[in-house]
Amino acid sequence: MPDPRNREAWLLWLSKQRNDLEVPAQNLVPVIGNVLAALRAAPGVALARMSGS
Incomplete structure (x- = not known):
C-alpha cells in the first residue's frame, strides 16, 4: 500500500x-x-466506488 x-x-x-x-x-x-456514474462525473471527484462492506 502506498x-x-x-x-x-x-x-x-x-x-x-x-x-x-x-x-x-x-x-x-x-x-x-447510474449513481456511481453521476458521482464520478461530479466536479472534483477523484474516485467514486461502492463499498465492499
Whole structure:
C-alpha cells in the first residue's frame, strides 16, 4: 500500500483495486450504476466506488 499522505499514489493504488460484488449488485439494482456514474462525473471527484462492506 502506498503512503496515505501521497494523494496521487493512493488514488492510483485504489483505482487498481476491485470490488467483486459491484457488478452483481448493479445487475440486481441497475440504479447503482447510474449513481456511481453521476458521482464520478461530479466536479472534483477523484474516485467514486461502492463499498465492499
